[in-house]
Amino acid sequence: MFVSSRSTLRRRALAAAGTAAALALTLAACGSSGDSSMPGMDHGAKSSASASASASPSMGDMTGMDHMAAGNGLSDTQDGYRLTNRDASLPTDKQSAYRFAVTGPDGKPVTDFALDQTKRMHFYAICSDLTGFQHVHPTMAADGTWSADLASPAPGSWRMFASFTPDSGSSKGKDFVLSRTVTVPGKAAKTPLPAAADSTEVDGYDVTVKGKPMAGMAHPLTVTVTKDGKPVTDLQPYLDTYAHLTAFHEGDQAFAHLHPTTKVNGDHGGPELSFHAELPTAGNWRLFLQFQTAGKLHTAALTLNVG
Incomplete structure (x- = not known):
């Protein structure tokens, strides 16, 4: 997405x-x-x-x-x-x-x-x-x-x-x-931010992020999607692209949108997706990656540390 x-x-x-x-x-x-x-x-x-x-x-x-x-x-x-x-x-x-x-x-x-x-x-x-x-x-x-x-x-x-x-x-x-x-309203249970990691799992899919962005500098990120150890190649277009990636900064909730560069070619997205990342502030960012398969939307989240 x-x-x-x-x-x-x-x-x-x-x-x-x-x-x-x-x-x-x-x-x-x-x-x-x-x-x-x-x-x-x-x-x-x-x-x-x-x-x-x-x-x-x-x-x-x-x-x-x-x-x-x-x-x-x-x-x-x-x-x-x-x-x-x-x-x-x-x-x-x-x-x-x-x-x-x-x-x-x-x-x-x-x-x-x-x-x-x-x-x-x-x-x-x-x-x-x-x-x-x-x-x-x-x-x-x-x-x-x-x-x-x-x-x-x-x-x-x-x-x-x-x-x-x-x-x-x-x-x-x-x-x-x-x-x-x-x-x-109500008692808010504080949930610690998960530690920075380069991979996560959602709905049986494994999502891996490669790239080490620096604050204030444009940097490419590559996302790889696999399932049961096999490359996923049936990602469907969502919002005119194969994945949607947003990020929020720990401490102030600052918003950033990471721009996809992978071109869409029918229902054949994956396993690798490329993004243009430009995160302005150092520290931890929580990334939310949304992608679609077989008409179902999946949302994966992981913490990315920006130097």
Whole structure:
């Protein structure tokens, strides 16, 4: 489930450092309560049909501010665009819809978004301890309110990332990643970040990552997928590519998208997939690799140390 290549502008924007305000969010931890074959991680859920305009909150109902310094997706505002949400909390261990909107420089809800990797909006939910993770594609109501169905988030602090490209206005064609935090009430069980490793297993598939990126430098990564010791060659396209790879930095949840360079050739992906990695900050990054076989989406996670 790697997506098509993003613009250089996004890579530059995601390269800026996060702020100490974001570090405070790591005090509240949470694990996954979803049905996943990997402890501490939720598979991405699919959004339901778009809510009706009458059922959607108006922009006046969107409450709370969550201003952060720009860069790495840790801000809710950039170039006049703002991510707003209605609720500061979500139900515990229960599927629920996270409703949000993007307002433009004129203060009005944006409703014109360009297709990116077959979707007009990519949405990510990540727990403060980088365990729980969901990647969903929300639906938009007529008034510009998006609804992202989340699968039973566990108690703790979660950061919600919205990745989009306006299709009109002064920032037409520019990539944005904005985020806000939300609390899931209850006792949060802190889950230590797994140690850095070059391989992991999910749903019977073994995933190996080769490459040692350095902070602030472009570096290739190679992902190899095998099963029962044999190369996997039946990866199916997902979001116009064979795999989708996102990364979050330990300590501040800074976001990065790693760009695939492997070309798609029908349902014959694998066993090796190449990526362009440009991780701006040293330390541990939690990588989430999504790929599809026989119509089923798999999400593998591992910790990568960046020097």
